[in-house]
Every structure is written in structure tokens, then in C-alpha cells.
């Protein structure tokens with residue numbers, strides 16, 4: 001956890017990864033084919049693409065919740081399975097997935113409990129995380145007493161509690177209204193900058209992807225694969241002005257065209273610029 | 275609750291007032307109950323019966339004796355519920371853990387409930403006698419045999435009700451199956467287990483009452499039987515035992531409900547099953 005040397009490994013390194021569900025049966029689904037993805041430490045990478053193109057599948061492969069049918073996934077220079085055992089990542093989904101029977105604080109402490117942290121350490125860290133997601137006064141509430149956005153913030157706090165160097169998020173703001181969503185995006189950037197966390201973020205929203213990311217990975221379906229990786233050089237500090245920036249609009253357009261190009265098998269100019 | 279009792283009492287007296295004293299025939303079947311005082315005593319007579327001496331010439335009143343019987347039956351029922359609950363939850367956990375066990379065991383669990391308790395009593399008595407266990411444990415064991423079933427089914431369903439996303443979350447924490455059981459599956463199953471335990475609570479009372487009769491234990495069931503034999507002289511006495519048994523069922527149910535209120539006090543008020 002506390003490496004003194006700077007990590008030389010990329011956070012995620014997927015090589016020749018393919019994933020077929022129900023392989024060898026009549027219902028075989030080729031969710032992903034031939035995926036190569038390298039995510040540098042400290043990057044914020046969004047995965048975007050049409051429904052069913054394998055975004056969640058790719059995220060679950062990185063998390064080692066499923067094993068690829070071909071290729072290899074490395075996380076922090078280790079095999080993904082080892083990285084999972086070492087708790088090298090935290091995870092947050094569209095549904096906050098908080099446990100109803102635990103207080104907010106106890107929910108945040110869950111991963112720490114499983115890692116065998118002591119009681120005092122746990123509650124100190126939970127308090128710290130509550131501070132970070134600006135819900136310091138809600139520690140003793142039950143999750144169902146919070147709003148959807150607040151629950152989502154607690155889920156993020158839980159994912160980050162054990163200091164994971166990598167955060168995996170699957171449409172975490174998908175269920176939120178536009179205003180809350182933008183607010184949460186800014187907060188997420190602050191939180192991850194403070195903790196120097198690498199993030200892999202699945203989303204359906206182009207502006208969200210552009211606003212958050214240092215890189216946007218564009219995917220297409222049937223079978224799922226990566227068609228483009230777009231660097232977003234809007235600087236590391238982003239605020240409300242960023243959303244009205246010209247560069248921001250240009251990137252949004254670029255991503256949108258890349259998404260369309262993926263469907264049309266890239267007919268014109270964007271041939272092979274990766 | 276009180277209202278329900280009042281309505282039941284009212285219906286009883288109303289039928290007694292209006293119904294035919296010698297019963298009635300429907301298509302030649304004697305199914306309409308007689309309303310004479312021997313078959314359907316007045317409710318106040320039944321209540322008055324609690325005050326009579328149990329055995330003529332002695333000074334223990336029926337209510338005192340009944341209190342003793344009830345206390346005995348209640349303790350055995352509680353033991354039966356605890357035993358059945360533990361057995362039920364244990365079986366469900368085993369079945370949830372090992373698919374093979376579920377497939378192999380579940381049919382027998384269901385089948386077990388078709389065996390009449392009376393048929394099982396002598397076997398239990400023989401076993402209990404061999405192992406030198408006190409007689410009340412036999413009744414508790416028979417009660418557990420009735421009460422474990424709803425608990426098993428409810429717990430199994432609860433353990434399997436956990437959303438896939440929550441299981442993946444525990445997976446992402448690299449939690450073992452037993453850890454996942456403790457931290458996720460079991461707490462998530464509690465809202466399912468509680469209704470199972472409520473069914474088990476009343477089943478346990480029934481189990482004990484029936485076992486008392488076949489094992490000759492001096493509880494409420496035994497009282498019902500022995501009072502029943504003197505219906506001719508004092509027809510209302512047997513109902514004191516019926517009242518006591520019903521009350522025991524309610525008490526057991528109430529105990530589980532109280533436990534529920536405690537365990538569920540922090541859960542959302544609306545549970546989506």
C-alpha cells in the first residue's frame with residue numbers, strides 16, 4: 001500500500017483481452033474482442049459507447065469479478081486476481097448498494113472491517129471520509145434516510161475508504177438529476193485529486209466523460225471493442241467555467257463524432273490515428 | 275386484538291342463541307353443531323370454570339392448575355422454537371452453501387412435514403429414553419420437528435434474495451463465503467426469517483400440545499384431554515384448556531413480534547421483498 005518508490009507500472013494494462021459469455025454454447029455472446037488498454041497511474045479514464053458494447057464487462061474484468069476468455073489483465077503490475085486479493089481498487093455502481101442494516105458510518109467501515117483494521121482506526125477513517133464527501137453530520141443515519149445523491153456519495157466514500165490506488169465506477173451518477181450530477185462530478189474530481197486516485201469511469205453522457213476525464217475511451221458494439229482513445233487536455237483543475245469553455249465543446253463534438261464513426265465503421269478521415 | 279376476541283365471543287353466543295339445540299342435517303349429514311349447554315357452553319360458564327376447584331374436594335382452583343400447565347407447556351414450546359429455529363437456519367445455511375445439499379435435502383425436508391407427529395412420538399420417546407434425556411426434551415424435539423420447516427424455507431429464500439450487485443461488492447472486497455454470509459447474506463435474510471419464525475412459534479405450541487397427549491406430559495394438552503373425559507359433568511371445563519392453548523399461541527407469537535420490533539428497529543419501514 002505505502003510504496004515509497006513511485007509506481008512504474010500502469011494502473012491497468014489489458015492485452016488482447018476477449019470475453020465471451022456462455023462460450024461454446026448456442027447462447028454465446030462475444031461481449032469483448034481484442035481489447036488493448038493501458039491506463040497510466042493518476043489518469044481519469046472514461047469508457048463510453050452504445051448500450052451493450054461491453055463497458056461494464058470491461059470494468060468487471062479489471063475488477064477480476066469475471067475472468068477473460070483470452071488475454072491478460074494486469075492491475076498495478078500484478079495479475080488482476082492478485083490485485084483484487086490485495087484490495088488495490090475500490091468500486092462504485094449505479095445503485096449505491098449500501099447495506100440497509102448498517103449506519104452510514106458502518107457502511108463506510110465495511111471494507112476496512114474486512115481488511116481487519118482496528119476499531120479506532122476504522123472510525124477515524126470513516127469520519128475522515130464523511131468529511132471528504134461533505135456529509136460529516138450524517139454518520140449515524142441509516143442509508144435509507146439519505147437522498148439518492150447523498151447515498152451515492154457514501155458509496156464513493158466506501159469505495160475510497162481503504163486508500164485504493166484505483167477507483168472503478170459504473171455509471172455512478174446515472175440515477176441523479178442534472179444539477180446534482182454536475183455537482184457530484186466536481187466533487188469527485190476534488191476527492192480523487194486529493195487522494196491521487198486513478199479512475200476508470202463508465203458513463204453514457206458525453207459531457208460528463210469530457211468534463212471528468214484525461215482520456216475518453218470510445219467503444220462500439222457487436223462485438224464490443226475499443227474504437228478510439230481521445231485525450232482531453234483541458235488541464236487538471238476544472239470548474240464550472242470549464243463547461244462553457246470552447247475547448248470543452250470541441251472535445252464533446254470530437255467524442256460524439258467518434259461514437260458515430262464507430263457505428264459507421266469509420267468511413268472518412270478518422271482512419272488510424274491511435 | 276380485543277375486538278377480534280369480542281367478535282368471536284359474540285358469534286359464539288349468537289349462534290348458541292339462534293342455532294338448533296339438537297344440531298341439524300344438511301343433505302343427511304349432521305354438520306350443524308348442536309347448541310345445547312353440553313356441546314356449546316355459555317362463555318361466562320367457561321370463564322366461571324376457571325374459578326372452580328380442579329378436583330372436587332381439593333382447594334386448587336382450575337385457574338391455578340391451568341397456570342401451572344400453561345407454564346410447563348410454554349417452556350417446552352420455547353425450547354421447541356429455539357431448537358427448531360436453530361435447526362431451520364442451520365439447514366438453510368447448509369443448503370445455500372452447497373447446491374448439492376439443497377438438491378439432496380430439500381425434498382426430504384418437505385417430505386418430513388407429511389409425517390404425523392403422533393406417528394413420530396414413540397420413536398422420539400424410545401430415542402430419548404435410550405439417551406436418558408428428560409421427558410420435556412422429547413416434546414421440545416417433536417415441536418422443533420414442526421417448527422423448523424417454515425424457518426428453513428424462509429431463511430433459504432432470504433439468503434438467496436441478495437442482489438447480484440451486493441454479492442459482487444463483497445467479491446470485490448475479496449470476502450470469503452462465510453464472511454459474505456455474516457456481513458451480507460444473513461442480515462439481508464432477517465426480514466424473511468422473521469415471518470418464518472412467527473409461523474414456527476405457533477407451530478411449536480401445537481407440536482408441544484400434541485406431544486403432551488402422546489407422551490403423557492402434564493401440560494395444557496394433557497389437561498384438555500383429561501378435562502375432556504369429564505365433559506358429561508362439567509362441559510365447560512375443557513374450554514379452559516382451549517383458552518389456555520390459544521393464549522399460549524398468542525404469547526409465543528407476541529414474543530417473536532417483540533424480537534422483530536427490536537431487530538428491525540433500524541430497517542426501512544417499507545421492505546421490498
Ligand SMILES: Nc1ncnc2c1ncn2[C@@H]1O[C@H](COP(=O)(O)OP(=O)(O)OP(=O)(O)O)[C@@H](O)[C@H]1O
Nearest residue numbers: 021022029030031050051052053054055056057058
Ligand atoms: N453474465 C452475462 N451473461 C451473458 N451475457 C452477458 C452477461 N453480462 C453481459 N452480457 C452481455 O455482454 C454484452 C455487454 O454487456 P455489458 O453489460 O458489458 O454492456 P454495457 O456496455 O455495460 O451496456 P450498458 O451501457 O447498457 O450498461 C451484452 O450483449 C450483454 O448481453
Ligand SMILES: [Mg+2]
Nearest residue numbers: 055056057170
Ligand atoms: Mg453497463
